Amino acid sequence: MERSCFDGGNVEVERLFIGAGCNRVVNNVSWGASGLVAFGAQNAVGVFCPKSAQILTTLPGHKAVVNCTQWLPSSKDAYKVQHAEKHHLLSASADGIIMLWEFHTIERKWRHALQIPEMHKKGVTCLTGIMLSENIGIIASTSSDRSIAVWEIVFPLGINDECKISCLQSISAGSKPVVALSLAELPDDKKNIVLATGGLDNKIHLYCGGLKGKFVHVCELKAHMDWIRSLDFSFPICLDGGTKSILLVSSSQDKTIRLWKLSARGSSTYCDVPYRKEDIGLTSFIEGPLFVAGNTFYQVSLESLLVGHEDWVYSVKWHPPLSKTLSEVESYQPLSILSASMDKTMMIWKPEKITGIWVNMVTVGELSHSALGFYGGHWAPDGESILAHGYGGSFHLWKNVGLDCENWKPHKVPSGHYASVCDIAWSKSGEYVLSVSNDQTTRIFSPWRNEVCLGNRAPWHEIARPQVHGHDINCVAIIKGKGNHKFVSGAEEKVARVFEAPLSFLKTLNHAVLQNLGFEDLQDVQILGANMSALGLSQKPIYANAVSEVSKRMKEEVPDSLEIIPDAVPVVLNQAPVEEQLAWHTLWPESHKLYGHGNELFSLCCDHEGKLVASSCKAQSAGVAEIWLWEVTSWKAVGRLQAHSLTVTKIEFSHDDSFLLAVSRDRQFSVFSIKKSGDEVNHRLITKQEAHKRIIWTCSWNPFCHQFATGSRDKTVKIFAIDSSNHPPSVKQISSLPIFKDSVTALSWLGHIRSSNTGILAVGMDNGLIELWNVSGGTSPSLPFSAAVAKRFDPFLCHVSTVHRLAWSSDEAGESKTMLLASCGGDNCVRVFEVRVN
Structure with a gap:
């Protein structure tokens, strides 16, 4: 609830309720480390609390339909910002405008922090971001104008300081638009960032760059047979011994989900190269492409193919990293992936303990008569709840209420109309x-x-x-x-x-x-x-x-x-x-x-x-x-x-x-x-x-x-x-x-x-x-x-x-x-x- 300012001194207004549905757009919803969910409701940015199932506010400012929202820090960074006083929210609309909002967690107040300099000529289709430190973030945005913009945001540490944003680079995506993005720091390398993009050319493109930009196209991954709809990097994981790798999960309109592994293969001296990048042979086909970032070679390989959905898979998300202990800042990546599809289901995928084969462990939503398919799925920061938003502008929330085993039950969420x-x-x-x-x-x-x-x-x-x-x-x-x-x-x-x-x-x-x-x-x-x-x-x-x-x-x-x-x-x-x-x-x-x-x-x-x-x-x-x-x-x-x-x-x-x-x-x-x-x-x-x-x-x-x-x-x-x-x-x-x-x-x-x-x-x-x-x-x-x-x-x-x-x-x-x-x-x-x- 919010109170309006006093004008005349004799009338006070308090808003008791907002009912609104979610825009029928992919990438429209974001569940942040703040515990709040942001979504586009026509030209406004709605924010709701999953615990109370109440929409807390709507943020005015956009002149066109809101297509994307992205919390900074996101749910992936929840383990290291548990007591942050300020959280920030990015929102982007169909006219190419991106705005930054500031949320004060103690006062429960919102403030329009700034409007990001206009870089896109058409509607923004995807936003993604990562926190490099307590107050520095890197975000990427893409638009139907076939461009990708990479930004650096410096958040204020002092009370009176303002946010600062600078465009690091603008990348041309080629002849076909990009609709999916994901950013990650390369394993054991805090100076280089990898950007994954996917879209209408059915390929996943990887770009590598430093903390100040200069992203270079390093390779493309060909496997999907239809548009790429969602990409998400994991937190670094130790696989096959002590080598840290990051996993990239991708989903497509070909109804499949693919899991890719990026792992370091040694320093970038010529003698360490297993084979040359231009070689097109059986070894290259099986092991996947190599690329150089900084002084290290990285190998990309296809780990798994996940088949189970019967319609387009619009969204895949890794389980947010969790703290190892309550007192430690260190975290680990649970091996769990959430997917959402137009077949009216969300699935949780995990590797079997014995074989390591990724299988569908949980399916929810299959009995819903009204969902008409899901446009996106999201984890709560603690991973104990999952949220979907559907074609009908509706939200669907399930909570894990099981003690010894997983037992996901539907819970109430805010609802409302998804049109005028x-x-x-x-x-x-x-x-x-x-x-x-x-x-x-x-x-x-x-x-x-x-x-x-x-x-x-x-x-x-x-x-x-x-x-x-x-x-x-x-x-x-x-x-x-x-x-x-x-x-x-x-x-x-x-x-x-x-x-x-x-x-x-x-x-x-x-x-x-x-x-x-x-x-x-x-x-x-x-x-x-x-x-x-x-x-x-x-x-x-x-x-x-x-x-x-x-x-x-x-x-x-x-x-x-x-x-x-x-x-x-x-x-x-x-x-x-x-x-x-x-x-x-x-x-x-x-x-x-x-x-x-x-x-x-x-x-x-x-x-x-x-x-x-x-x-x-x-x-x-x-x-x-x-x-x-x-x-x-x-x-x-x-x-x-x-x-x-x-x-x-x-x-x-x-x-x-x-x-x-x-x-x-x-x-x-x-x-x-x-x-x-x-x-x-x-x-x-x-x-x-x-x-x-x-x-x-x-x-x-x-x-x-x-x-x-x-x-x-x-x-x-x-x-x-x-x-x-x-x-x-x-x-x-x-x-x-x-x-x-x-x-x-x-x-x-x-x-x-x-x-x-x-x-x-x-x-x-x-x-x-x-x-x-x-x-x-x-x-x-x-x-x-x-x-x-x-x-x-x-x-x-x-x-x-x-x-x-x-x-x-x-x-x-x-x-x-x-x-x-x-x-x-x-x-x-x-x-x-x-x-x-x-």
Whole structure:
């Protein structure tokens, strides 16, 4: 959790939660000696703690998608920096920019240390680095511009010193890009470094150079039949007597892993050369190439071929070196390799004790229905945990819980969307936040009360994934009013879909909030969960008696009985779920489809009584831009409201449900009066006004009266009021906030003190920043409307791209001085803030 700086002195903001998925890029994740995991989340660098399964922060600064992260010191150097006060993190993005961040372990604070001079013209594809001493590191970066840059970083020893970086060399990689790098000090030679590169030419290239650069291409290793995807050098190992060697492990899209040995063969005098480098004979083929580094000859030989994966092997990592004793700085290299593949598995390889043949000792992940393959695998610094990140933006963590033998069990990790989050909504009573995204999923985030983390607060987790769809989802509305939990979602299709909470979720929610929520109909809910259809468009209910019926048919050996076995196994969760449970066993059944719109859905809202839902779609004409009204119980269309000529971007009911406000791309807003009488709904257009010079993206009602705010691409927020004393009622502008620094894309109005019409207006912008404004008055000439900035969120708390939606957990704060504000944005993040008014 982080606290924002104080601006106005009367409002304090604390971030409670970040939900975000990992960019679907190889080399995107790094587990450092600090014990923290860094990853790219759209343009931000996310950092999470594996122990608490919480994302601690996101680091803003990159203008393009983050492709790579690399800790310095890395997990390989953990044994010698156990008490370091500062750790550093490198991040690189698709525009070629590399940044260095500083993390203070005691104060738990982050600082942007520097931006590395721009050397790459295209996106960076890989970063690697080693520590030569306590404060000097060597890093290498490569890009799709087919260049490799080698850098020296000098970290500060004093309090006021700054990091210094210098480019030692730029190496041309040839005609095909490089996507894998690894650096190591040569065995028994602290003055020379070896750099291994691999990429699209199917070869491994070795370069040797000194501590100040001057890397020379010394040999190439030909064995793989497809692109090289990952390379990793081991710590020096004593093999075959007392000679120290280093091992290089490589993986490829040819589904294989190869193990290479680099060992010293003597001094570089002519008589010591076993054969000349230019000789191409049987000896050279069997023993491998020779190269010179400093005054020593080194032999490269292929040690092993590891075959076991059934798809591309994206990642191989050596087990981090471990200290020999707690007091010694010396370390040893465990002979253990972790591989991650697109075949949905991670494997741990070790040599057999008797034969020395490398075999697969552990396999995890093979039962995962949702992973869709792993892009990378990583060891914890102590080697007792392994982490994978997958095609679906998800993390998967296993811990070794065995005593006498290895026993790897899945553990919870942070989760979230891996594409832009378009909309969020709070549940009726504020127990959870529901979000929808272009990653085609709907997710529910909630605090889990029986866990306690820093500050005696319940940590937030994703507790359900109600909808996994075949289209990008644009909007959502939770059905308010009495009854079971329901929501309506709209995607890039012409149909709105209605979902109802199954019994398994209702019981899980009771476990999460540690109280009986009083669902009167728990006994009547017969639907246990839902199954996904083949095309991912409809979710069919699983009834409570379905499992027993299937078991009975299985015993009777009914032909084709496998076709009726539910793919999902809905379960009641009594602790925060892991990814495999979320992706397959927490679906909600779809109860209705709402047909009527001519294009893909864009906006949804529900009235406060839970009786009407309004929807709009993308439109280029007045006929298509209609707002449809749906009756909640029958789900019949009961109204088609015409006012706009282009897409209606946001719709919202007033707090008393007597008005419906709509804003549009045509720069106009419209207000309709809504009257319900029995089964009929009467609506009438009160006004339509051009309010802004550019697209109006957002709007929000004052919970205490008929005032509303509109926000636009023209960087303005305007306040309007409805005068109901006129017949018909009239709408006039009563105020305009000062021009903002960027387009206003999200608004949410919280009522605080009814007597003075005082509240807080949350404003989200296209640049990801959020501001809170104190607003009051405007209900009479003697009490004019006033607005003043209460808080500008620290950029480290905010999104790094467009804020799509802001939502308070309740329309009115009442007597409470603590409120929750949720936000979502184009940076794939869902965030929850605690706002305290002093």
